[in-house]
Amino acid sequence: MWKNINHQINKRSKSSNIPALEINEQVFVEDSNIANLFNDYFADIGSTLSSQIAESSMSFERYMKFTAQNQFIFKSIQVQDVVNEIGKINVSKSIGPDNIPAKLLRDSKDVVAPFLALIFNTSLNNCIFSDDLKTARISKIYKSGNKKVRYCKII
Numbered sequence: 631m632w633k634n635i636n637h638q639i640n641k642r643s644k645s646s647n648i649p650a651l652e653i654n655e656q657v658f659v660e661d662s663n664i665a666n667l668f669n670d671y672f673a674d675i676g677s678t679l680s681s682q683i684a685e686s687s688m689s690f691e692r693y694m695k696f697t698a699q700n701q702f703i704f705k706s707i708q709v710q711d712v713v714n715e716i717g718k719i720n721v722s723k724s725i726g727p728d729n730i731p732a733k734l735l736r737d738s739k740d741v742v743a744p745f746l747a748l749i750f751n752t753s754l755n756n757c758i759f760s761d762d763l764k765t766a767r768i769s770k771i772y773k774s775g776n777k778k779v780r781y782c783k784i785i
Contacts, residue, residue: 632729641731707750712743727762 635641651658651667658664716739721732735742753759 635731635734639731639733704754707747707754709743709747712747712750713739716743716746727765 647661648664649659651664653667658667716736719732719736721736723732725731
């Protein structure tokens with residue numbers, strides 16, 4: 631279905647492949663090797679950063695003694711709010727994890743808004759959230775010059 635829709639609206643797939651990556655004077659060109667290098671970089675970044683934090687004499691349990699005085703209270707999302715927010719979507723931006731083109735969503739906002747409001751409200755009331763809302767799409771953008779992993783800007 632999406633292939634047909636994308637074909638009708640002349641949407642072309644965008645690619646951000648990395649042709650080569652240099653680390654420690656070694657050049658990698660295989661997609662799987664490049665993916666593994668980025669995986670290694672991000673898998674180690676937590677421990678790398680935490681090793682730079684000074685040790686503390688305070689136990690983590692000290693911070694657990696306090697209970698939150700506030701709680702989240704959500705108002706029901708109104709259909710008109712959904713219509714208004716969809717109307718603000720920039721159609722020149724790329725699609726999200728749902729693969730729905732922004733122009734299609736914006737053009738059909740009056741039809742889809744009641745259903746989206748129902749889904750959002752049900753999700754909030756039952757504390758059930760889509761896995762797509764728990765993940766991030768990471769894109770790598772090279773800074774000018776060196777194409778080594780540590781010189782990539784991650785957005």
